[in-house]
Amino acid sequence: MNTILRKLVGCSAAVAAIAFTTSLSPVSAQAQSAHDYTFAMITHAQPGDTFWDIIRKGANAAAKKDHVKLLYLSNPTASGEAQLVTNVVAQKVDGIAITLAFPDAEETTIKSAIAANIPVIGFNAGTDAWKSAGLLSYVGQDETIAGKAVGDKLNKLGAKSVVCVDQQQGAVQLEARCDGIKDTFKGSFYVLYVPGYDMAQTQSRIVAKLQQDKSVDYIVTLGAPFAPTAIQAADTAGSQAKVGTFDLTPRAVTLIQQGKLQWAIDQQPFVEGYLAIDFLWLNKVNGDVVGGGQPVLTGPAFVDSTNIADVAKFAKAGTR
Amino acid sequence: MNAITESVETRVKRRQLQQTPLWKRILKRPEVGALGGVILVFAFFYVMAPPFRQLSALSTVLYQASILGIPAVAVALLMIGGEFDLSAGVAVVSSSLAASMFATEVTGNLWTGILLALVLSLAIGALNGYLLVRTKLHSFLVTLSTFLMLQGLNIAITKLVTGNVATEDISGMVGFDLGQRIFASNFHLFGTTVSIAIVYWLIFAVIATWVLLRTRMGNWIFAVGGQGDSARAVGIPVKRVKIGLFMVVGFSCWFTGMHMLFAYDTVQSGAGIGNELLYIASAVVGGCLLTGGYGSAAGSALGAFIFGMTTEGVIYADWDPDWFMFFVGAMLLLATVFNGWLRIRALSRSK
Amino acid sequence: MTSTNTPIIQLSNVGKSYGNISALRDVSLTVRQGEVTCILGDNGAGKSTLISIIAGLISHDQGTYAVDGAPMHFTSPRQALDLGISAVYQTLALVPLLSVWRNFYLGSEIRKGSGIFKRLDVKTMQQTAEREVERMGINIPDLEQPVGTLSGGQRQVVAIARAVHFGARVLILDEPTAALGVTQSGLVLRYIATAAREQGIGVIFITHNPHHAYMVGDHFMVLSRGEVELDTPRADLSLEDLMFHMAGGAGLNALQHELHRGEPTTAGQAA
Numbered sequence: 001m002n003t004i005l006r007k008l009v010g011c012s013a014a015v016a017a018i019a020f021t022t023s024l025s026p027v028s029a030q031a032q033s034a035h036d037y038t039f040a041m042i043t044h045a046q047p048g049d050t051f052w053d054i055i056r057k058g059a060n061a062a063a064k065k066d067h068v069k070l071l072y073l074s075n076p077t078a079s080g081e082a083q084l085v086t087n088v089v090a091q092k093v094d095g096i097a098i099t100l101a102f103p104d105a106e107e108t109t110i111k112s113a114i115a116a117n118i119p120v121i122g123f124n125a126g127t128d129a130w131k132s133a134g135l136l137s138y139v140g141q142d143e144t145i146a147g148k149a150v151g152d153k154l155n156k157l158g159a160k161s162v163v164c165v166d167q168q169q170g171a172v173q174l175e176a177r178c179d180g181i182k183d184t185f186k187g188s189f190y191v192l193y194v195p196g197y198d199m200a201q202t203q204s205r206i207v208a209k210l211q212q213d214k215s216v217d218y219i220v221t222l223g224a225p226f227a228p229t230a231i232q233a234a235d236t237a238g239s240q241a242k243v244g245t246f247d248l249t250p251r252a253v254t255l256i257q258q259g260k261l262q263w264a265i266d267q268q269p270f271v272e273g274y275l276a277i278d279f280l281w282l283n284k285v286n287g288d289v290v291g292g293g294q295p296v297l298t299g300p301a302f303v304d305s306t307n308i309a310d311v312a313k314f315a316k317a318g319t320r
Numbered sequence: 321m322n323a324i325t326e327s328v329e330t331r332v333k334r335r336q337l338q339q340t341p342l343w344k345r346i347l348k349r350p351e352v353g354a355l356g357g358v359i360l361v362f363a364f365f366y367v368m369a370p371p372f373r374q375l376s377a378l379s380t381v382l383y384q385a386s387i388l389g390i391p392a393v394a395v396a397l398l399m400i401g402g403e404f405d406l407s408a409g410v411a412v413v414s415s416s417l418a419a420s421m422f423a424t425e426v427t428g429n430l431w432t433g434i435l436l437a438l439v440l441s442l443a444i445g446a447l448n449g450y451l452l453v454r455t456k457l458h459s460f461l462v463t464l465s466t467f468l469m470l471q472g473l474n475i476a477i478t479k480l481v482t483g484n485v486a487t488e489d490i491s492g493m494v495g496f497d498l499g500q501r502i503f504a505s506n507f508h509l510f511g512t513t514v515s516i517a518i519v520y521w522l523i524f525a526v527i528a529t530w531v532l533l534r535t536r537m538g539n540w541i542f543a544v545g546g547q548g549d550s551a552r553a554v555g556i557p558v559k560r561v562k563i564g565l566f567m568v569v570g571f572s573c574w575f576t577g578m579h580m581l582f583a584y585d586t587v588q589s590g591a592g593i594g595n596e597l598l599y600i601a602s603a604v605v606g607g608c609l610l611t612g613g614y615g616s617a618a619g620s621a622l623g624a625f626i627f628g629m630t631t632e633g634v635i636y637a638d639w640d641p642d643w644f645m646f647f648v649g650a651m652l653l654l655a656t657v658f659n660g661w662l663r664i665r666a667l668s669r670s671k
Numbered sequence: 672m673t674s675t676n677t678p679i680i681q682l683s684n685v686g687k688s689y690g691n692i693s694a695l696r697d698v699s700l701t702v703r704q705g706e707v708t709c710i711l712g713d714n715g716a717g718k719s720t721l722i723s724i725i726a727g728l729i730s731h732d733q734g735t736y737a738v739d740g741a742p743m744h745f746t747s748p749r750q751a752l753d754l755g756i757s758a759v760y761q762t763l764a765l766v767p768l769l770s771v772w773r774n775f776y777l778g779s780e781i782r783k784g785s786g787i788f789k790r791l792d793v794k795t796m797q798q799t800a801e802r803e804v805e806r807m808g809i810n811i812p813d814l815e816q817p818v819g820t821l822s823g824g825q826r827q828v829v830a831i832a833r834a835v836h837f838g839a840r841v842l843i844l845d846e847p848t849a850a851l852g853v854t855q856s857g858l859v860l861r862y863i864a865t866a867a868r869e870q871g872i873g874v875i876f877i878t879h880n881p882h883h884a885y886m887v888g889d890h891f892m893v894l895s896r897g898e899v900e901l902d903t904p905r906a907d908l909s910l911e912d913l914m915f916h917m918a919g920g921a922g923l924n925a926l927q928h929e930l931h932r933g934e935p936t937t938a939g940q941a942a
Contacts, residue, residue: 048475048485048590169645191641197591199584201631204384208635211380212371225486225588232584236506236513237376251489251586318484345815534790536780539769543777546766553764554778555749613768 035069037094039280041273042084044101044125044171045074046196050225050249051269055124057319058273059097066281068094076168078102085109095119095280100126100133101171107133119283123276124269125173127295136283137291139275141267141299143173146246147180149300150220150265153244157262159218160187163209163241165202165230167223169193174222177246181220188215199229206233216241224249224264231260248303253315256308266311267299270319350607351619353659357605358622361629361655369637376512377636383514385628386521387576388595389621392602393521393528394572396620399603400532401565402545402612403459407448407467408569409595414470415441415577416587417478420487423495430495438574444470445570449563471593478589487587496582503575504582517579521621524572528617541565546613602627605656626655677704679739679841679873680725680756686733687720694720695897697734702841702873707863709876709884711917712894718877721894722843725875726758727751755840761849763830767819771811772800774818775833799836807832807862824855828862835866841873842866848883856883863887881917885910893917 041059045052056072063070071093073084081098082105088096089112096113100106100122107129113120114134122130123139130138154162162185164178182189192209194202210216210233219230219241227245234241244263245252255261275296282288290296303311314320346352365372391408398405415437423433444466451462478485490496506513532538543551544561552558581587604610605626606619630651634644680702687695695717702708712718723729724736727745735742738754745751748758765774773796781792781799797814804811807828811821818826827847834842844863848856864887867874878884884891891908893901893916901916 046590047471048478048588050484050486050588053479053485169642192635193641193644196593197588198595199588199591200387200580201384203584204380204387204628204632205635207380207383208377208632211374211377212369212636212638225586228586229584237380238513249486250484251486254489348815530790534793536782536789536791539773539777539780539791542769542773543766546768549762550764550766551777553760553762556778613766 036067037281037284038069038071038091039063039095039097039277040071040073040084040088040091040093041276042081042088042096042098043072043074044076044081044099046076046168047074048197049223051223051247054269054319055273058270058275059277060273061270062274062277062281066278068277068281070277078105082106082109085113089113089116089118092116093118094284095121097121097123097276097280098135099124099173100129100135101173103129103133103172110134119280121276121279121283123272124267125171127173127176129172130295131293136289137279138295139272139279139298140295141272142295142297143176144180144183145297146265146267146300147177147182148184149180149302150177150244150246151181151184153263153302154181154185154187154218154220157218157242159185159242161213161215162187162189162218162220163206163213163216164189164191165206165219165221165226166191166193167196167202167221167226177222190216194226197225202226203229203233203236206230207237210234210237210239210241214239219243221245223247224252227252227261227264228255231255248311248315248320250315250318253303253308253312256303256305257312259305263302263304265299266301266303266320268301268320269298271298349616349619350614351616351622352607353661354606354616354619354622354626357626357655357659358629360658361626361633361651364651365629365633365636369633372633372636375510377632379512379514379518381628381632382518382521382625383628384632385621385625386515386517387579388598388602388627389521389624390517390524390576390579391569391572391595392599392606392620392624393524393617394569395599396603396606396608396615396617397528397532397541398565398569399600399608399610399612400545400615401541401562402548403452403562403565404463404600405448405566405569406460406463406596407444407470408573408599409597410467410470410474410592411441411444411570411573412577412580412595413587413589413592414444414474415574416581417474417487417589419578420490420581420587421478421481423493424488424490425481428494430490430493430499434495434499434578437577438571441570441574441577442567443570444573445567446563448570449559449566452566453559453562467596474589474592485589487589489585490581491585499578500582502582503578515583517583520575520579521624525618525621532617537561542613598624598627601652605652605659607659627652630655678702679704681737681740682725682734683737684734685721685724685731685736687724687729687731688733693897695724695731698894698899699734699902700892702875704840704873705867705871706889707867707874707876707887708890708892709878709888710892710894711877711879711881711884711913712900713879715896716894717897718894719845720897722758722845722875722877725751725841726756726843755838756843757834757837757839757841758843758845759827759830759834759847760845761847763826765818765826765830768817770815771804771818771821771829772797772814774829775800775803775836779837803832803836804829807865809858809862822855822858823851824858827851827855827859831859831862831866835870835872839872841875843875843877845877846879847876848878848880860887879917881910881913885913 043052059070075081075084086109096118103126110120110133120135121137122135127142166174168174178191192205194205221227221230224245224247227243228251230243242262246265248264248266252261252264279290311320371377395405395408418440419433419437422436423430448463448466452459505516540556540561543556544558548558602623603620606616606623608615630648634647639647678701682698682700685698710718724731727748727750730744776796781796782789783792784790801814809825809828847859863874866872890904891913
């Protein structure tokens with residue numbers, strides 16, 4: 001199973017390198033013996049998600065620069081992600097970067113990794129749990145802070161009633177975003193769960209919500225792929241609701257340029273992937289622990305019509 | 321001899337006079353349970369959720385149902401033919417990915433992509449069917465394998481071709497306007513926006529029902545699923561019927577895939593997983609037997625309608641979103657139990 | 672109504688071997704219009720090899736097989752079927768969940784219209800099926816009712832009637848009464864007799880129940896280990912004789928003698 005995954009990772013990364021003239025050349029395509037270390041990156045990504053792909057590109061960039069071999073593994077379920085940790089510990093990797101999306105399920109296996117003297121760094125998810133799980137550092141956006149920032153922004157924009165579109169019920173970082181908004185936002189607030197990437201079902205549910213509650217004047221999607229669908233849903237429902245989103249995709253950038261999407265709150269996933277691997281490398285070669293017990297924040301950064309031109313060119317390359 | 325023939329004639333005539341009344345015959349149809357379920361769920365939300373009563377809400381519910389319903393009608397035919405297709409959910413995405421990437425990266429014209437996707441979808445269906453008749457494995461295993469392979473291919477090939485895991489925006493490309501008008505346009509009816517997908521869904525359900533009940537092919541589908549050996553013994557080309565059914569599912573996946581592509585412009589390569597079960601569930605709620613040989617295409621459309629009403633109804637009723645999936649499951653269970661109860665009563669009554 | 676002496680099928684010294692093993696040796700058989708030929712025998716006696724040859728499932732490798740006087744070597748059941756030689760196996764080739772009339776026409780549906788609007792001629796099929804079913808004298812209240820809800824005998828009769836309707840001149844019935852109770856067997860036997868006498872069909876009736884065979888048979892053949900043990904017209908045979916041969920004949924007699932040393936046995940008791 002793992003060898004197959006590794007082959008797939010290596011294979012797709014190799015072709016990506018041929019297809020693109022960016023500097024993001026993969027490391028795993030080279031012979032294993034040439035690397036100083038092997039690091040595993042374990043995420044709760046649903047396969048085929050743009051956001052996670054950017055994280056992975058960042059991780060690949062760091063791996064190349066640091067001359068290490070990168071194993072990228074993902075499983076969107078709690079037990080699945082925990083199992084991946086067990087696997088890479090058995091493989092005796094030199095470091096693990098992990099998203100703490102399901103801290104309770106992952107804690108035991110992470111402890112076993114630490115017991116095996118493998119440095120573990122958290123990123124992207126698990127702002128509240130990384131310390132108690134014994135992780136060295138944490139790279140990411142504090143989701144609650146990001147949520148609060150969105151709540152403030154909504155207040156400033158004069159929104160009265162907000163629907164928050166959550167694509168993965170039960171994932172802590174998405175819940176934290178919602179909680180953050182709820183914390184600072186003064187109007188009425190409703191969470192709408194949608195099933196993964198099924199856009200037809202997502203649109204239908206948003207339309208139904210807008211028809212059910214006509215006072216909704218703002219939709220916040222917790223993932224950027226859902227922003228265009230939310231805009232379309234508002235159109236179908238004949239609603240005047242405006243749309244803002246967490247994260248960025250090339251499509252979201254275009255929509256901001258067109259004025260259809262009001263803003264996106266960017267946690268700079270490339271940086272998350274990049275720093276997580278780089279911090280592991282620093283720890284191995286120099287014993288460094290970055291952050292001083294505090295999370296290393298990569299966001300939030302608002303992208304809207306005022307700064308979209310600068311962001312657009314990086315988004316086109318698929319790194320923002 | 322003459323005397324016998326006469327008495328036969330009179331008996332036949334007498335029988336025609338006593339023909340079973342229409343309502344009794346309707347009660348015996350496989351989809352009657354699903355129809356009861358539709359009425360029950362509709363009445364339930366009509367009472368519980370005032371926003372559900374708007375015409376525009378019906379349009380939203382029907383749209384949700386049609387996206388599931390188009391493949392579900394084809395899956396019902398396949399299940400009546402005695403087989404499963406677990407790959408249908410991701411095959412929809414494979415189709416839209418193929419169309420989008422071939423058009424954006426190779427030819428620049430969407431219609432070449434649409435045609436390529438059609439060929440691909442039919443080929444996936446044919447492959448499923450061919451593997452089935454060749455390996456003689458259960459279709460559950462065969463299509464589970466193609467499901468997993470397609471799932472991997474969707475992501476891997478998208479990454480190879482685009483460098484990302486989602487395709488580029490196709491709106492504004494050559495052929496987009498016509499494609500959108502055909503596959504994903506909206507029109508206005510009684511002051512409500514209605515998706516054309518709903519119209520296609522109804523058309524497909526009617527065609528499939530007609531084929532099942534009024535054509536030789538329909539007879540053969542029932543026979544192949546009901547008792548394959550008997551079908552073979554009377555000269556029905558069982559293997560060809562099965563491969564054909566998988567290709568019909570492939571066609572429905574293509575059609576749904578084209579709707580998704582033109583309605584949402586970009587495609588996430590990881591989408592579609594899990595929908596295959598909703599198609600199968602719709603068919604089963606609609607009266608199809610898991611063992612084959614019995615069922616209804618119209619019933620499968622009703623099954624999809626029940627699912628659409630349930631998922632949307634929970635939102636219209638403004639129930640706690642944390643309980644969303646629970647409510648959907650509970651409503652489906654209720655509809656299915658009611659459906660089974662009604663079917664049994666109908667069968668025993670009209671005997 | 673029919674002349675009972677026109678031979679349709681004539682087998683002379685037919686045999687079949689699989690490598691060194693000979694499944695069937697030296698079988699001669701004549702099936703005539705309007706006659707019921709019963710073939711009896713124990714399991715493995717060669718009954719199925721024989722009917723497989725007649726129905727065209729396998730090809731014989733010794734002797735001659737003539738239909739209407741012309742020697743034949745069938746390579747598929749279709750060829751036999753085209754000459755009016757039709758087999759009804761125990762599985763009946765019926766689909767339980769399909770209605771009676773749909774089963775009746777399965778694989779030979781009548782259609783009307785043209786092009787993509789070519790459709791089933793439901794009315795004609797229903798009426799014809801109804802007439803045929805009535806003619807067999809079984810009472811099926813509703814032709815829309817699934818075949819699976821009919822009794823075992825009724826199902827047999829539907830399958831036989833279907834073969835007759837689609838032009839069978841020779842009907843091969845493979846143990847039609849094997850799984851049936853007394854009443855149901857009676858239904859089927861009555862229909863076999865009717866089919867032969869009134870419609871002039873040559874029937875080959877495979878069974879291992881000598882009582883059933885004797886009720887309808889005109890000619891009897893008992894097979895044992897691939898060879899003909901008995902081949903005689905009804906006139907020369909009593910039920911007791913038939914039962915004796917069926918029960919294993921001389922071989923069984925010897926066995927019984929061995930098991931019950933000194934006890935006198937008769938053919939009647941042996942059965």
